[in-house]
Amino acid sequence: MNAFYTFFAVAPKGMESLLVDELKALGADGVKASRSGAFFQGDLETGYRACLWLRTANRVLLPLARFQAETPEALYDGVRNIPWGEHLEPDGALAVDLSSSLSQIHHSRYGALKVKDAVVDQFRDQFGIRPSVDLSRPDIRLNVYLLRDEAVLSIDLSGESLHKRGYRDEGGPAPLKENLAAAILMRAGWPEIAARGGGLMDPMTGSGT
CATH class of the missing domain: 3.30.2130.30 (VC0802-like)
Structure with missing residues (x-):
């Protein structure tokens, strides 16, 4: 039987609700929002899966x-x-x-x-x-x-920091962190728009997006 742990995913303030939704979608248990992050529970695979797939988190911690x-x-x-x-x-x-x-x-x-x-x-x-x-x-x-x-x-x-997982080898003069860019798109409802075949226009062309 796999050991069960409590983890804490760190996110910028104001992004906690998005992080909670992501963790629930990943199948994490005991998800609970906190200041600048969220607690969740699961085995080590759950923790590593969070590191791989969370888009709004900065870090995933295993409290000892x-x-x-x-x-x-x-x-x-x-x-x-x-x-x-x-x-x-x-x-x-x-x-x-x-x-x-x-x-x-x-x-x-x-x-x-x-x-x-x-x-x-x-x-x-x-x-x-x-x-x-x-x-x-x-x-x-x-x-x-x-x-x-x-x-x-x-x-x-x-x-x-998890925002450095991305594809970007070089950034512009004022790059937008990937996790912040992901949060903006999620707040704007982009996943649902994309699922309906909609398009995206980015007039700012920020390097984080």
């Missing part, structure tokens, strides 16, 4: 833990309590993205450094070797969101 992190030490301890050997090889590579709002840890780079230290210290103590840091192509990318001193730590299943 939620804990209080009023101090750098509390953040370190909370991260170190997670069994990282289940998610990363000792000689693998990781990257950490951290954002903070209304929290005592407000320096994102310092917070990300504490998260990285907690992970690599656990491996070094258990195996005598430690993972490296690779910001461009890590084996695992961690996402930490601090809000009012509470940390939510997730695995970022997306890698880069």
Whole structure:
């Protein structure tokens, strides 16, 4: 039997309802809109399918833990309590993205450094070797969101932002992100118009569309 997970798909503010509709169309369970995204449930295949097919999302996250992190030490301890050997090889590579709002840890780079230290210290103590840091192509990318001193730590299943999945190799001077372009078309009812054989005229010819 496949394991069942709760995921969080991140989207720009104002696009949550479109994201909810997309997730339901993909067959995700427990879909619930939230600020700047939506929660949904399913197996890992559901999470990967969301990464592949969602058009309005920026990222798909797999939350691992939620804990209080009023101090750098509390953040370190909370991260170190997670069994990282289940998610990363000792000689693998990781990257950490951290954002903070209304929290005592407000320096994102310092917070990300504490998260990285907690992970690599656990491996070094258990195996005598430690993972490296690779910001461009890590084996695992961690996402930490601090809000009012509470940390939510997730695995970022997306890698880069999902709007970069597209066909575009080169952008114009003011490119429109693909997920925003998709949201505009969905709001305009374009899928239904296209199904009826209608046409589309784009007078702005934005490179995102």
